[in-house]
Amino acid sequence: MTALITLEAAEVAYKGRGAALGPLNLELENGEAVALVGASGAGKSTALRLLAGLERPTRGLVRRDLGSRETSVVFQAPTLAPWLSALANVRMPLELSGVGRSESEARARAALERVGLKDALKARPAHLSGGMAMRVSLARALVSGPRLLLLDEPFAALDEITRRALADDVLSLWRERRSTMVFVTHNVEEAVYMAGRVLVLTPGPGRIAAERRVTGPDERPSGFRASSRFRADVETVSADLAQAMESN
């Protein structure tokens, strides 16, 4: 297996605020689904920005075997431009990459249809529900066909039903495309559900306290969420997290 991203003792510290993250050792393999779980303040978002190449490590090394524009991020908030329609928002990454108007529009349309928003192409973000806006954000992240998809607690602000529906959508998209996915969350259940490998972070500055292989998204029977296997995985990771909280 080839590593898509390697972190070697990567640390991030901010002036005046001290260490925020690390040292972190981590390898992301091509096509895997990884979840990063930790308490708020553990530096989860910092880790995500490090993986995205949006931030440089203060110490240590980050190796990214990725071309430019092969990474997409979905943030905690939908982060849509209010002055643009859903379609124009989704088209933006392609526009920035210099893809022509008709092609970018067709691809954006297809991406929105894929997330079930065929009828909301012209809608402005203000007219979308939280779940719909997050779907637009997801379509925008996928439209450029990224090899690495990073999600930063994308469902935190959504209600339980919407959250579960979106989680299943993200997983089915992942199964289709097999891009590497990193899902950051403070919710253990969500972490276990969204990944085949769960990394548990200590409280800030976050280090990896435990690493668990769990039943991956492509080896699950139907009704997995209610299964005893899922519950057992959740219990194991919960115990890891509890221990990680104490260790600091």
Add this chain to the structure above:
Amino acid sequence: MGGARSWAAPAVAAVVLLAAWELGCRLLHAPTYLLPAPSAVAAAGVDNAGLLAASAWRTLAMALEALLVAAAVAGGLAIAAALSRTVDHIVRPLAAAVQVTPVVAIAPLVVIWAGIDHPQRAIVSLAAVVAFFPLFSGAVAGLASADRDLERLFDLYQATPLQRLALLRAPSAAPFLIEAVKVAAGLAIIGAVVAEFVAGSGAAQGLAWRILEAGNLLQTPRMFAAILVLAAMAGALNGLLGLVEKRLLSWWRGR
């Protein structure tokens, strides 16, 4: 109901105030040159309607011209500052210096530069100086107001500085710009009036000139009429821009 009541109370108050003023002037036999009764002001307004309208138009035209000049300069500088940190460091203190310098202090200098024969140029320039700062600081703040995560997305997709400006920062600045234009328009009128007091002459006869002229002749009712026209004009402009602001903002927000 609520709407009617919201303007009914101030309207009644205005009528009561005007009546008290009129009655007071008559009962106390106040000399007209000191405090003209509302009826005398109204009569002066009607008698000089054509002249006042023409002067109001002159002042308004000069103020709007100044607003355009100031917007072009402020917008250009703000964009340059957004694109280059060095420019930003150079321009900011200069803009602040322009803001704290009283317009009357630089008026004589501008009159010399504009040429004694071109008071209109001097007035427009001075009004533009007054209107400049809110436009500049609004544009600078607006261009820096884009959502942090959207900025990160633009980093991620390796947007060029021009793409970032055109597709993210400029549209994000829109609400700030609209507000800045509203503030600057009011200041441009004030600036035009002040500049006219200092630089005005027979060649540029705006409302300020009418006020000065009437004052010199102790035609106080005419003075009042000119002041009222000025206030009404500024109020109307403010109201109009308020409406435009509401419309543009609701379009920008998408609702």
